[in-house]
Amino acid sequence: MSTPTSSRLRIGIGGMAIESSQFCPHRSAYDDFRVTRGRALLDRYTWTRPDSDPAGLVEWVPLVHAVAVPGGPVESAAYDRIKDELTGRIRETGPLDGLVYDIHGAMSVVGLDDAEADLTAAVRAATGPGTLISASMDPHGNVSRRFAEHLDLLTAHRMAPHEDAWETRERAARKLVERLVRGLGRPYRAWVQIPVLLPGEKTSTRLEPAASLYGRLASVEALDGVVDAAIWVGYAWADEARCRAAVVVTADDPELALAQAGSLARAYWDARRDFVFAGPTGDADTCIARAVASSARPFLISDSGDNPTAGGAGDLAYMLGRLLADEDLSSGRVTALHPGITDPEAVAVCCAAGVSAEVTLSVGGRFSAGTGPHAAPYVLTGTVTAVDEPAGPDSGAPGGSPAHDGGGRSAAVTCGGVTVVLTERRKPFHTRADFGVLDPLAYDLVVVKIGYLEPELYEMAADWLLALTPGGVDQDLLRLGHHRVRRPLYPFDDEGFEEPELHPVLL
Known part of the structure; x- marks a missing residue:
């Protein structure tokens, strides 16, 4: 030309x-x-x-x-x-x-x-x-x-x-x-x-x-x-x-x-x-125990298996259940903020009830129900501490995030020391603005559905752990059940893996 x-x-x-x-x-x-x-x-x-x-x-x-x-x-x-x-x-x-x-x-x-x-x-x-x-x-x-x-x-x-x-x-x-x-x-x-x-x-x-x-x-x-x-x-x-x-x-x-x-x-x-994980790892209970015992605040934990920005459903209440199983958190001696579980039905109940109302909710599993024990809903009784009902339709700023990344309506419910953010639509929490009226710096722990921390979260964290939790983007690839990938393939195959022929071709 x-x-x-x-x-x-x-x-x-x-x-x-x-x-x-x-x-x-x-x-x-x-x-x-x-x-x-x-x-x-x-x-x-x-x-x-x-x-x-x-x-x-x-x-x-x-x-x-x-x-x-x-x-x-x-x-x-x-x-x-x-x-x-x-x-x-x-x-x-x-x-x-x-x-x-x-x-x-x-x-x-x-x-x-x-x-x-x-x-x-x-x-x-x-x-x-x-x-x-x-x-x-x-x-x-x-x-x-x-x-x-x-x-x-x-x-x-x-x-x-x-x-x-x-x-x-x-x-x-x-x-x-x-x-x-x-x-x-x-x-x-x-x-x-x-x-x-x-x-x-x-x-x-x-x-x-x-x-x-x-x-x-x-x-x-x-x-x-x-x-x-x-x-x-x-x-x-x-x-x-x-x-x-x-x-x-x-x-x-x-x-x-x-x-x-x-x-x-x-x-x-x-x-x-x-190649190693971007941060120290552990299962959910281990990460929670280490975060509670630490003096670093806020201490961030990645709920990596249900990360919606990697393709997870974002509706698993598994980590919520593990947080409230910890006595320090359930009693309120330690506080945690856990955004954001996608559950439009629970959000509707909270918005109708209003701030300060006591609610009992079946949280999570809206997409994932029946896919395993980790996908079971969690019965949560707590106080509605915040609601966010956008006046207009969701929109993405030019050059910004996808449609509905505002998550539609949302509600925060507090039980003991744990405040969970429920969203109407699947939504990432990557920046300070994503938390809305809630201040993540006011909590001892912040437990986000993410993998490695995005820049603002990384700067926010006094310390952090990558929790190897179950879900649609489980970091343990071998337990997911791949059967159509082309083998041999590392890490599915390692010992005895013959040297591959890495010969580029011209297109």
Whole structure:
């Protein structure tokens, strides 16, 4: 493609992003997605503003973007509806020079084995072969060959927690524009999968070996002839052949791409046993006992097995039961704040009763009931200490979180020293603002449904523990029951595992 002279580049923006645990009984419906179009879609990104393109080289074409809080697999009707709108808008808008493809990479859809490959094939069919597609992804996505072969550029975040998520999207857009403006066409992509599948909580870039592995990527990208370098951890809570780590090095020099991809893949494989959890761990009772005995305040505990931002249902009352089984907490000698269990029925009762009312509730298990003893509802008697009833519909701020991340209505109920936050919709608690009127610093313990701590929680914590609790995103992968992943695969197979052939191929 030649450098444009009289006409601007037409670059579309669109995608579909969700992380879906196939071990989670929740199903993600259309209403779980925040669907953005038109000017609102362009406003998600800083680099679509006129002052970011003073030469007026690009006409950004908003298509449709759908993003949801992680959860269970997407209902097929919801997936088809979003896919049809995305591909339909691509066809309706006319020829595109490029497409910024904003996805996650760990979407599961009921009835599909490789949802991103299916979606991307449809997108490629809609754009035609002449459009350069640049994908921005999460490193916890899966990169199958079926998926990657439809893309021209693909990159992923280089930090976990993902403090560089918006920087990654900008990099995907910038690399695309650079190639189109310079008329460089399609680069080579050296792709290789690595037979390792680890939970994100073991691959935080705060620690080695992930810090060094991901730290290499910028230097690889800086090599003459290289366009981008990326490592994907894969998504551990899906059960598909594509679920494993991967490396892609994108370059104009094919031999350089192959050499660098092979080197990164070998380093990842060699370090597989060195990955450790992002913090000290224990079962629920051990973590609670250690937190109660500690003088560090607030002491944070991650209820990691039911983490809704990794794909957990967010409705398990298991940790609530363990907190109230502790005598210091049940008596009120020690206080704890435990957000947020998804239970719309319990929230409705609390809102009707009002603040200061005594209530008896059956809490939890709204999605997960019947999936095991850890999913049983907990009968809670306590006092409603706060209610939050938003005046309008939930909304996600531009550039922010998915639809309904406000959780709809919520209520806090206190029993002994434990205050539990019940939410109408599945909701993460990552920032101080997520806690609303409740001050997490006023409690001895804060027990959040999360894995590794997001930055604001990390700064808040005087100390913390990662509780290895049960749920749809159980950190103990071996007890989940994977049976469709491609074997051998570490850590499912270890002793006697033959050295894999880590030979990248050019796409």
